[in-house]
Every structure is written in structure tokens, then in C-alpha cells.
Amino acid sequence: xxxxxxxxRVGVTGYAHxxxxxxxxxxxxxxxxxxxxxxxxxxxxxxxxxxxxxxxxGDVEIVELPMWEFxxxxxxxxxxxxxxxxxxxxxxxxxGSLDGVVVLGHGAxxxxxxxxxxxxxxxxxxxxxxxxxxxxxxxxxHANMSAAMADACDVIVGYRTNPHVDIQDRLVEAxxxxxxxxxxxxxxIAWCSLPMLLPQIAQLTAPDEPLxxxxxxxxxxxxxxIRNVSVFGGFSLGDTEHCGTSVVVTALRGDEPAAARxxxxxxxxxxxxxxxxxMHATPLVSAVVEAGRxxxxxxxxxxxxxxxxxxxxxxxxxxxxxxxxLLSAGVDGVVMGLHCDPDVVTEAFEAGIDxxxxxxxxxxxxRPLARPLRCRARVTAxxxxxxxxxxxxxxxxxxxxxxxxxxxxxxxxxxxxSHPVQCADDDTLRHVGLHPETARVVVVKSRGHFRAGFDxxxxxxxxxxxxxxGVATVELDTIAWQHLPRPAWPLDPIEQWEPTVxxxxxxxx
Ligand SMILES: [Zn+2]
Numbered sequence: 001x002x003x004x005x006x007x008x009r010v011g012v013t014g015y016a017h018x019x020x021x022x023x024x025x026x027x028x029x030x031x032x033x034x035x036x037x038x039x040x041x042x043x044x045x046x047x048x049x050x051x052x053x054x055x056x057x058g059d060v061e062i063v064e065l066p067m068w069e070f071x072x073x074x075x076x077x078x079x080x081x082x083x084x085x086x087x088x089x090x091x092x093x094x095x096g097s098l099d100g101v102v103v104l105g106h107g108a109x110x111x112x113x114x115x116x117x118x119x120x121x122x123x124x125x126x127x128x129x130x131x132x133x134x135x136x137x138x139x140x141x142h143a144n145m146s147a148a149m150a151d152a153c154d155v156i157v158g159y160r161t162n163p164h165v166d167i168q169d170r171l172v173e174a175x176x177x178x179x180x181x182x183x184x185x186x187x188x189i190a191w192c193s194l195p196m197l198l199p200q201i202a203q204l205t206a207p208d209e210p211l212x213x214x215x216x217x218x219x220x221x222x223x224x225x226i227r228n229v230s231v232f233g234g235f236s237l238g239d240t241e242h243c244g245t246s247v248v249v250t251a252l253r254g255d256e257p258a259a260a261r262x263x264x265x266x267x268x269x270x271x272x273x274x275x276x277x278x279m280h281a282t283p284l285v286s287a288v289v290e291a292g293r294x295x296x297x298x299x300x301x302x303x304x305x306x307x308x309x310x311x312x313x314x315x316x317x318x319x320x321x322x323x324x325x326l327l328s329a330g331v332d333g334v335v336m337g338l339h340c341d342p343d344v345v346t347e348a349f350e351a352g353i354d355x356x357x358x359x360x361x362x363x364x365x366x367r368p369l370a371r372p373l374r375c376r377a378r379v380t381a382x383x384x385x386x387x388x389x390x391x392x393x394x395x396x397x398x399x400x401x402x403x404x405x406x407x408x409x410x411x412x413x414x415x416x417x418s419h420p421v422q423c424a425d426d427d428t429l430r431h432v433g434l435h436p437e438t439a440r441v442v443v444v445k446s447r448g449h450f451r452a453g454f455d456x457x458x459x460x461x462x463x464x465x466x467x468x469x470g471v472a473t474v475e476l477d478t479i480a481w482q483h484l485p486r487p488a489w490p491l492d493p494i495e496q497w498e499p500t501v502x503x504x505x506x507x508x509x
């Protein structure tokens with residue numbers, strides 16, 4: 001695997017956090033350090049495919065370093081983020097000489113005092129491994145690119161799908177880049193961030209979607225010296241200076257002009273398509289009218305996405321706006337979930353199966369986005385196991401809704417969990433004994449990943465993205481942003497824009 005013929009040592013670490021600036025700050029206790037789990041990184045869904053491919057490609061010793069995952073949530077406490085960095089740096093020092101490092105990241109992190117934690121993390125790794133050791137990073141499709149991130153890395157691999165159904169493929173690809181770099185390949189990185197802030201519903205990558213067309217064009221151009229083309233939708237809810245749609249190209253060292261041309265072409269295409277992005281969801285009132293029609297058999301069943309309360313976007317999964325509207329309108333034949341309310345789950349466990357209870361969702365809350373809602377409910381299921389979905393983005397991974405229950409509210413069957421979990425597949429509803437396949441109306445707290453986990457039950461024309469208040473809102477013009485780059489379309493009018501491509505020589509200088 002190396003010219004010297006000796007066994008190579010590759011470190012694998014990670015820092016993955018998608019920060020929603022509107023959500024409450026978190027601490028280290030909210031994170032998960034995957035190398036400490038049973039079986040370590042090799043057994044994990046998050047890293048296993050990378051390690052397997054590295055082993056297939058050569059005689060390689062994997063050095064498992066700390067790999068921190070924080071999911072989607074508010075910013076991490078500043079001191080706790082420094083602890084994460086210090087821990088990883090110390091582990092690399094203890095590991096001794098490494099021939100390469102793969103970082104499994106996300107690319108949309110921030111802390112309470114650092115709005116580019118991904119750049120900070122990658123540069124900390126770079127500074128301890130030295131300039132000559134290859135550094136490959138994998139990022140989420142919703143990464144917000146920064147110059148510090150590009151400067152630290154030799155290869156940047158972004159997911160190419162949204163919903164993210166290619167995560168395992170990108171892990172395999174990262175291993176192959178690392179293999180070539182260990183064989184002596186050297187790279188450059190060209191990138192450009194557009195003054196364009198797309199709400200999450202505008203970022204689908206199906207072939208008929210505008211962003212899907214750009215991703216596809218990028219893969220056509222990813223030939224010869226162009227080693228990787230990554231188009232990032234960005235995550236505007238992070239509210240940092242680095243938010244925005246971007247294109248990042250990794251090419252062979254010496255082919256910087258070709259890399260820059262690809263970046264320029266794709267950025268121009270992204271900009272030119274801006275009249276076609278879907279910028280707003282369906283108003284709640286209109287969505288409930290459609291749900292009523294579906295309920296009465298006047299149209300096909302519908303799946304309503306409560307996009308603004310998506311735990312996958314940092315929301316708590318506890319808003320009652322959609323539930324309240326459906327109850328008030330008398331819509332029945334509804335299956336919905338998962339609503340996060342540990343107190344309600346506790347009451348359901350105390351009442352037992354078939355028990356009838358008077359509950360109040362968000363009991364005692366004064367938060368405008370977590371309004372209390374009183375209901376009479378019959379307990380239909382009590383569950384204490386973990387969830388392993390079989391379809392969609394999370395297929396094969398382990399999810400942790402905690403103690404959960406299903407409640408019959410009279411016409412509306414709702415799954416309630418103790419921890420916020422995005423309902424990205426029908427397995428999540430079945431986990432609590434619900435039957436989405438027979439419902440006239442299904443409501444999910446998910447923004448887009450549900451599309452890959454319900455595609456066998458609902459076609460795209462049966463999907464309604466609902467505009468209700470929430471932390472993960474797609475209505476970007478309703479929030480007083482503090483740090484977003486301005487001017488940026490569509491918040492500000494921009495008549496003319498030309499891409500300015502930045503080229504980095506790759507981490508190995
Ligand atoms: Zn994402």
C-alpha cells in the first residue's frame with residue numbers, strides 16, 4: 001500500500017455536528033463518542049464501511065481515534081468543544097506516527113464561541129499530523145464550507161444525495177482516496193461559496209430537482225484528474241458567516257485550472273437556476289384542508305411533513321401546531337409521529353395498555369414553539385427497545401427514541417417518544433405499533449429524509465411540506481438572522497454575480 005512496502009497506519013476520527021442556531025445550546029453529554037461503543041468504529045454504521053474498504057485495499061492498521069457525533073442540535077458549549085479537540089489531538093499524539101487520517105465530519109458545526117468549529121477541528125488535526133500526512137474528510141450534503149476547512153484537507157468528499165442515501169458509498173469512496181494518497185497521489189482543492197441561502201426544502205437531489213441537475217452535471221465532470229466533485233446545499237439555520245450553497249472540487253496537483261473551471265461552471269449553473277428552487281412550504285391552513293379531503297376519501301392519502309419541527313434539523317420534535325389544527329378540523333384516519341414528550345410517555349406507562357388518560361402535551365410550557373395541548377388519550381402501545389430502520393437514510397443504523405408509546409386521540413393515532421427522533425421511515429411508526437400503510441393521512445416530523453423511507457407508500461404528488469412555526473423553519477425571511485453572509489439571495493436582491501474560485505494546494509504542501 002506504500003512505496004516502502006511496510007504496513008501503513010491510518011487514523012480514523014470524527015466530529016459531526018449540524019448546528020441550528022435557533023435551538024438551545026448543548027454540552028458534551030449530548031454527544032456520542034462512537035469509538036467507545038461495543039465493537040468500536042469497525043462495528044459502527046457511521047464508520048464501518050470505511051474501515052472495511054481500507055482493509056480490502058491493502059495491509060493497513062486502523063488506529064481508532066475518538067469520533068464525536070452530536071447530531072442536529074443547538075451550538076456546543078465552547079469549553080466542551082475545546083475538550084473534544086484536545087481529546088482528539090492527544091489521541092493522535094499517543095498513537096504515534098500515522099500515514100494518513102480520515103475525518104468523518106458533517107460540516108455545519110459551531111460552538112457558543114466559535115462559528116467555524118469544523119475549520120478549527122480539521123486544522124487541529126492537520127497541525128498535529130503535520131503537512132505531509134494525507135487528510136481526507138467526508139462531509140454531509142448540508143455542510144457550510146469555509147476557507148479554513150478547505151485549507152486543512154487533501155480530499156473533501158460530500159454526500160451527493162438528499163435524502164442522504166449514499167452515506168455508505170461515500171465512506172467507501174473516502175477509503176479509495178486515502179489508498180491513492182498513500183500510494184503517492186497529491187491533490188489540490190478548488191471551491192466557491194455562492195451568496196445563496198437555500199431553505200432545506202429547496203435542496204432535494206432527485207433528477208427533476210434543480211439541485212439534482214447540478215449534482216448530476218458535477219458527476220459527469222468528475223473524470224480524469226477531477227477526483228471528486230461535491231455540491232453542498234448548505235445549512236442556513238446555522239446562522240454563521242459560512243452558510244451558503246457551495247461547490248468543492250478535489251483534483252490532482254497540477255490540475256488546478258481544470259478544477260477551477262469545474263467549480264465555476266457548476267456555481268454558474270446553481271445561480272442560473274435560482275428561479276426554480278422551491279422556497280416556501282404549504283401554509284398550515286391549506287395543508288389541513290387537503291388532509292380533510294384525504295380523510296374523507298376525496299383524494300389520495302397524503303403524507304404531511306412538519307418540516308419546521310424536524311429533529312433532524314435541530315428541532316425538539318414537540319410542537320403541537322399541526323396536531324392542534326388537525327384535531328380542531330376533525331380530521332380522522334391520521335397516523336403521526338414521533339412527538340417527543342417524556343412526561344406523556346411516563347403517564348402512558350403508568351396507565352398501561354388500554355388505559356385512558358387526560359394528558360397535556362408540553363405540560364406547563366410557556367415557550368411559544370412548544371404550546372401545551374390537552375387531549376384525552378387511550379394507550380395502545382408501550383415500547384422500550386431501540387429502533388433499527390430497514391428503509392431509507394437510516395437503514396441498518398440504531399436509533400434511540402427511548403421509552404415510547406402510541407396513543408389513540410380519537411381519529412388520530414400518535415407515537416410519542418422520550419427523545420427526539422426524526423420520523424424518516426415507516427419503521428419508526430411501526431416501532432410504536434402504528435400502521436401508516438392503512439392511514440389516510442400520515443404526519444411526520446421530518447424535513448426531507450422521510451421521502452426515502454416512505455417511497456413505497458407515497459409518491460411525490462402525495463407529499464405536503466407544511467409551513468408551521470418551528471426551530472427548523474424553511475421560511476428563512478421570518479427570522480432575524482445575526483451572522484448569515486449578506487447580501488445573499490433570496491434575502492437580499494442581487495442582480496449580478498460571478499463566481500470567484502479559491503484554490504488550495506491541498507494539505508500536503
Ligand atoms: Zn444533511
